Structure formats: structure tokens, C-alpha cells
Amino acid sequence: MTFGTPYQIAPDSPQIGAVLSLIRGSFAFMDGRIDPPSSMHRLTEKTVADHAARHEIWALGTPPLAVVFLTAKPGRLYLGKLAVDASMRGQGLARRLVTQAEVRARALGLPVVELETRVELVENHAAFARLGFVKTGESAHPGYDRPTSITMQKAIA
Template sequence: MNLSPYRVAPDSPQIGAILSLIRKSFAFMDGRIDPPSSMHRLTEETVADHAARHEIWALGTPPLAVVFLTVKPGRLYLGKLAVDAGLRGQGLARRLVAQAETRARALGLPVVELETRVELVENHATFTKLGFVQTGETAHPGYDRPTSITMQKTLV
């Protein structure tokens, strides 16, 4: 599969398809993670706003995989990484993580950071294989236990 990542514009006709991909891709988390995923608060407007104020990168038209990127102090935050369920295991997530690394370097940021839910141990293993290490734990407001794990990859 020869797919090149492309940056999604805020007025892209793919915004609705991106939202649908995220919802389908994250559906397995319902009932598994607490609190529920923030993807439930996404709308076409908030996706377009992210594309306008930050970055969204995708593979394929319609999108087969997407990632949201946000510049934070000293790092590039990688969020909402979603891959079409029928195409998992084919390296699409790896391509988008590599794109995040490329963007971080271009922006002069030495670290790519992400958060994954405590319950999603398969995600921890995947990101570890991609060179990320756990750097912390956080709790969502109102929770007295860690709900997310912070992972970072330092770029060389």
C-alpha cells in the first residue's frame, strides 16, 4: 500500500469522514475505559477547528488513518490516532507516528508525546515498540486513580 500522508485543511471535504473514522476506530473503548473517550465530544466543527489551529494528517481518500498533532511547550502532542479496523497491522499507524516525528523535527521540537488510557494495554505495547517510554500517569478530573499514561519519544 503506497499512501503518502497529507495535511488536512479546515475546509476539507474529508472532515466528516475523519470524524466517522475516529468514532468507528475508538468504539471498542466504550465500556472498557473510564471516563469515556473524549472522541464523544468531537463534532465536524471541532475537527475542522483542530485542523485550523493545529494539524491533522491523514492517509488515503477517504481517510484510512488519521492523527491530530498539537504543539505544546518543548514537544509535539500526538492525539486521536485512528486506523480503519480492516487495515490494522499494515503499518498505517507507524507511518503517521513517523509523520509526527518529521513534523516535530521541522518545528524544532525534541519530543513527541501521547497519552493512552491505563486500560488499553495493547496500545502501551504498540507505542513501546514504536520507541515511546512511559513518563508519567495522570488522572482525569474527579478520579482518585490514574486514568491515563503519558508516553514520550525523544527524537535523535
Template sequence: MTPLRLGPSDNLAPVLALLRDSFATMDGRIDPPSSLTRMGVAELAAEATRAELWILPPDSAPAACMLLAPRDDHLYLGKLAVAAARRGEGLARQMVGQAETRALAHGLREIRLQTRVELVENHATFTRLGFVEVGRTAHPGFDRPTSVTFARRL
């Protein structure tokens, strides 16, 4: 399966459904709540104009998705999601491979992502995918770290 890039004019409702389903496990576990709770199709379309939106496979019910945004010194990988029924098939690894390809195409030698402090299972997954923790940050109004930043050098 080859990832497919979507744009703001594509049907993004299935991608939003995948994101909502995948991120639903965070409800009640993270503080502050995910920005995804405020995202609709219009907001996802706006994101797809500012970042590259990729899905896998390219059909009406994507099994995985992610957003990629080139920054000055790295490629930011956001909103990585894999459908619950497809977990364990290596799809996250395939999407990270696509992120690596895109980073190199942009002349960037590092991929970064963030996950919430509470989501230790995500920390383990990203470590298995070759990422290392490089920092922690706090959302506005919090006096403790709320997010962990991971990086993978290429």
C-alpha cells in the same frame, strides 16, 4: 503513500467516521468516556485550526489519521487512528514517522501522546513504536490515574 494535511474547510466527515469507528472499542472500557463521544464535524474542524490534522492516504476514506500540536518542549500526537481493515500494514508506524518529521520541522526533539490506563494493547503498540512511559495522570474528579503519557525522544 504520503500523509496529507487537512484544514478546517476540508471535508472532515470521513475523518470523524474513522475516529469514531476506531475509538468505538473504548466504549464501556474506559472511565471517563472519550471526549470523542462529544465531537462532531464542527469540533473536529475547530481542532484542525489549533493542530495539524493528517490523514493517510489522501482520499475520501482515510486509512489513518492523527492530530499534531506543537507545545513548548514537545509535539503532542493525539487522536491517532487506523481503520480496522488496514491494521497490521504499518500505517501507525508511518504516521508516527510523519509526526517525527513535523516535530523536527518545529525544532522539537520529543513526541508525546496519552492513552488510557485500561487500553493495554495501545501501551504495547506505542512501546513497539519506540515510546516509553513517562507518567500517569488523572482526569478531574478521579483519585486514580486514568491516562498514561508516553514519549519518544528524537
């Protein structure tokens, strides 16, 4: 099955609501599993549109079946909110969006793609490792005295 070329979501895109719904559905399994709760709960159509205006959101499929948020930071491109529709998992959509992040990092002159994943989500650690990411650190959300997130990076050749 083909899903076309990744495309960028504009701030005024009619797909903004579908992007938010996809993220909410894709991240729902984390409820009750991660502490603190996912920042996904703070997303609204306005915050999604704001991210598209200030940074980048890329998608596959119409309506979106997979999305990723990208944010240029000093020395790296931050990859966040990678979401794939549950019915489409295992078909390489996440890999295609990670590849798109690498393309964007190169275009922006950034040598690294970076992401954070929650400590509890060991299956995500393994999935990102298979995509070439390596653990580079741990951090704690404000108010926590233990690591709550793992930072992973992938060097861009």
C-alpha cells in the same frame, strides 16, 4: 499496498466528516472499557475542523484510512486521536503517521513526541512501546482519585 504520502487535512476539507467517522469507528471498542469515556464523544465536524485550523491533522488514504491529530506544546509535539480503519490494521499505517509526527516535531524544533493512552488499554501501551515510546508519567482525569492515563514520550534524534 500503498496509501500514498501523508497529507494534511485543511479546515475546509471535504474529508472532515470522514475523519470524524474514522475516529468514532476506530475508538468504539473503548466504550464500556475505559473510565471516563473517550473524549472522542465530544468531537463534531466543527471541532475537527477547528483542530485542523489551529493545529494539524494528517491522514493516509482517500477517504482517510488513518489519521492523527498533532498539537505543538512547549517542548513537545502532542500526538492525539491516532486512528486506523479496522480493515487496515497491521499494515503499518499507524507507524507511518507516527513517523510523520516525528518529521513535524523536527520541523517545529521540538525534541519530543508525546501521547497519552488510557490505563486500561494495555495493548496500546505495548504498540506505542514498539514504536519507541517510553512511559514518562501517569495522570488522573478531573474527579478521579486513581490514574486514568499514561503519558508516553519518544525523543526525536
